[in-house]
Amino acid sequence: MKPNILNLLKKTAASFAPFQKLVLISLAAWTMHIILRVMLLFRSNPYGFPFVSKPDWFIFHAICLDFLWIVNALAVFAIVGCVIAKIAGKASRAATVAKVTTILYAVFHAVILPFTLLDNEVQRFLGGHLSFGLMDTYKDTSSIAMFYDYVANDLSVPYLQFVVLALMLPATYGLYRLLCKWYRPNDGFYVKKSVIAMLIFYIASYLFVYVIWTGNARMTKLRPVVSLVYKDLFEAKKVEGLAEADLGVYRTAYQNLWQKIEGDSLWEFSDAKEGNGLPLYRVPSAELLNSEKLKAQREMKPNFILVLMESQRGLNVGYMNPQIQPTPTPFMDSLAASSHVWMRMHTSGVPTTGGVLSTHLGIPHHSRLAQATDLAHVTLPSFVSTLTDSGYSTHYMSAADPAWDNLGVWTAKWYTALHYNREREDDSTFMDHAIEYVRDTLSKEGKPFLATLMTRSNHYPFNFAAGMTDEQKKLPLQERINVTMGYADRQLARFIRAVENEEWYKNTYVIVMADHGFPLGENGVSTMNGGGFSNVSWIPFFIHGKGLDAARDTTTAAQIDIAPTVLELAGFAVPNIFMGHNLLREHMADSVPEPVAGLSLGAYSGHAAIGLDGLRLVAKYPSQEETHTFAEADLRQEKELTRDQQSEEIRKKEDYLKATLDTLLKISDYSLERGL
Incomplete structure (x- = not known):
């Protein structure tokens, strides 16, 4: 049994051997990302105020998060490359596949690094991450000219962004060449110490970030560019927002309700x-x-x-x-x-x-x-x-x-x-x-x-x-x-x-x-x-x-x-x-009808609630597959009005609240995304 396992490990290592340069590219790119994180977290924003008040609370998470996504990307490229090389069969073709995979991986990081710098600067100037929504907002040429003016008047270090942009890729390549000189694997079966260390650090990083010292706000602030792109391309499309064609109907419903409550x-x-x-x-x-x-x-x-x-x-x-x-x-x-x-x-x-x-x-x-x-x-x-x-x-x-x-x-x-x-x-x-x-x-x-x-x-x-x-x-x-x-x-x-x-x-x-x-x-x-x-x-x-x-x-x-x-x-x-x-x-x-009507409305991390006309509805949102209804006077919410206990009048009110909740939150989400 043991010789068979050993032979399997040898074959796995041998098949991965042509792709070992991916490891060196990863380490070089990770080092540059560390430098970019330090420049972001330990500098002031362009207006002279600290970007974060506690950079020591962020930097180690940033280093670990970058390491995690870089190793994940390394694994994807390596696995795909190994599979294609295996299908190719001949050693000469496998070598070509490894070379092409290595080049594509290098190009991948060469694209991600400048976008990471841009995302960092967007955070420093605007406070939010680079996103398709932001690019749509600032897509005209006047915004680009304004960005140059901001860089020129940066109260941290003017024009530093351009210097870093010019030097980051050559510096990363130079670091990669140094690693190539140091990293000379022997022929045959081996497990390089650096690869073992990467695996250990990957596990430690995951535990540190997701188990030992978590924090949703910090994770959002440190979200890497690859995660931003994935979120914009895939997750955002899964959510049904307010279509332009429906805007008029929702607008009218909202405005009529607002005027009714205002009185x-x-x-x-x-x-x-x-x-x-x-x-x-x-x-x-x-x-x-x-x-x-x-x-x-x-x-x-x-x-x-x-x-x-x-x-x-x-x-x-x-x-x-x-x-x-x-x-x-x-x-x-x-x-x-x-x-x-x-x-x-x-x-x-x-x-x-x-x-x-x-x-x-x-x-x-x-x-x-x-x-x-x-x-x-x-x-x-x-x-x-x-x-x-x-x-x-x-x-x-x-x-x-x-x-x-x-x-x-x-x-x-x-x-x-x-x-x-x-x-x-x-x-x-x-x-x-x-x-x-x-x-x-x-x-x-x-x-x-x-x-x-x-x-x-x-x-x-x-x-x-x-x-x-x-x-x-x-x-x-x-x-x-x-x-x-x-x-x-x-x-x-x-x-x-x-x-x-x-x-x-x-x-x-x-x-x-x-x-x-x-x-x-x-x-x-x-x-x-x-x-x-x-x-x-x-x-x-x-x-x-x-x-x-x-x-x-x-x-x-x-x-x-x-x-x-x-x-x-x-x-x-x-x-x-x-x-x-x-x-x-x-x-x-001078005179307002009594009692004064009111509305309570809120969105709470996958849930939402509305209070209107004597009832308060709490629901999963946007699905509303799970709802809870209470009398508004039941402030401690000790007696839920279940569907089978409700009168026909209350059931109609509950259905109305569900529809109204959806209308109001679609209008509010739309307005928050558009702004003035």
């Missing part, structure tokens, strides 16, 4: 913009622009403090669940008692990128794309960009690294400045900085401001809070989250108490909310991509400030409503593509 005619959808394929584009009416209440708000020049609490799920917030004793969020509860509270607020996207982008854009997160990275090149205005353009000083302050999941690229488009320091990742030190900067700098600039604060300590696995005891860290997740939520609540209290006696605070709206919740086993779900149930979607949301009486509002709402609501408080009515509604329209208007 007035103060906004008009623009025919001019619709002709350009923008179904969401709407403009304020003359009546709204001349509104005395809007003018009064604008003359107030109010400040805004928007606090986004990481994973602060509604199921554990005290004022939303009076039965929880003691409450994990005593300060939030006390602040909510004197605020306008929306009890039925839902996130419009997960994870943090989904919640943050939905809040800013007024559109649900894309139902299938990694929006923060895949659509970074698309022009999408937010409520913050409107405030910034209107003279506000806008600052995004984050305890978590916004470059981690590409949020920094988006906030840089909208905000005056971004604040992050890896030494301030605990909410305590983060709030120290926020207190000092808001109180001593922002409030003294002589113009209104928006300060957005993104906390971190209440993050899975809920052991980040400073000062947690060993006993607390050993608690089950369902109990441990109360500890970290309580810690985040105390830091919020420190911030508010430090500024609430300042004179400018009297003219400030404080908005407190969560980016999303977190599933901890309710409804049989314990992972973020497991559905859109209330454990992940139901979040706290309230506004505290001048002119807002304490209220418990049961209007159905979602993060897409925040953008239009904030702009209304600021006194601005501008053309926009928000899908959400002004949540204070019953407060700001």
Whole structure:
């Protein structure tokens, strides 16, 4: 038996021998990819800011990912070449096959390397990967000329891209020639040490990237070009989007529903913009622009403090669940008692990128794309960009690294400045900085401001809070989250108490909310991509400030409503593509029918949810092969309305919700991909 196995290994090695130059090409190409990764991760972007704040958290994954795909490509070329050589039969033909295979493999890497450099530069300049969608957006010659101007004014090293482009292929070939001199295999059966080392490193790389230290945001950011091409060519085609022929029907259905929920005619959808394929584009009416209440708000020049609490799920917030004793969020509860509270607020996207982008854009997160990275090149205005353009000083302050999941690229488009320091990742030190900067700098600039604060300590696995005891860290997740939520609540209290006696605070709206919740086993779900149930979607949301009486509002709402609501408080009515509604329209208007209608809408990693007309539907999306229906008042979703238990009226409503969910998400996906 052993001699037979040995003979088989010898034959396999002998058949592969003519293709050994593929190994050398792979090693040379991998080395050049390492150099390109270092140049990407350890340099600043063209505007002088670090491309990533923690390059040490990315570089080893980048090296391993490149090694994995290069070895996979090597295996494909080698196997195909060996099969063809075997079919060819004669040794002379087999040698020719090996030579042709080697040349094709070299050409393959000679093409991939320049495109990798281009992808790196696109990430540095635009924040997203190279894609067919991006090339379609920037296909005209003016974009090429603009790219040259950007390179010339790169605050890292001007023109370095062109130098690298000119030298990378000769350098790779030179390295290959050096490897050829070192790598001289003996005749007969052998296993070269380098090949064994490659196999070992391949296994180690796979375990490191996919088992030991995973991270979807990092993997998206480090996605190699070959993966991008495959995704664009094959995966994107499998998804049925919104066809141009159907756009008119979907547009009409969406706009009619929006106007029905809004309950007035103060906004008009623009025919001019619709002709350009923008179904969401709407403009304020003359009546709204001349509104005395809007003018009064604008003359107030109010400040805004928007606090986004990481994973602060509604199921554990005290004022939303009076039965929880003691409450994990005593300060939030006390602040909510004197605020306008929306009890039925839902996130419009997960994870943090989904919640943050939905809040800013007024559109649900894309139902299938990694929006923060895949659509970074698309022009999408937010409520913050409107405030910034209107003279506000806008600052995004984050305890978590916004470059981690590409949020920094988006906030840089909208905000005056971004604040992050890896030494301030605990909410305590983060709030120290926020207190000092808001109180001593922002409030003294002589113009209104928006300060957005993104906390971190209440993050899975809920052991980040400073000062947690060993006993607390050993608690089950369902109990441990109360500890970290309580810690985040105390830091919020420190911030508010430090500024609430300042004179400018009297003219400030404080908005407190969560980016999303977190599933901890309710409804049989314990992972973020497991559905859109209330454990992940139901979040706290309230506004505290001048002119807002304490209220418990049961209007159905979602993060897409925040953008239009904030702009209304600021006194601005501008053309926009928000899908959400002004949540204070019953407060700001002279007369609005009661109760005010509402809509909640969100897309959650292969799932989606909609709340409308008294029901909330959670479904797999886009297939909708699995759906769950609850009464909207059942916020904890403890009693599912199964199909056989439903009345005929509820069944019709459920069918309507399925169709409406599909309509709205196709419209929103289309709009996100097109932008303005």
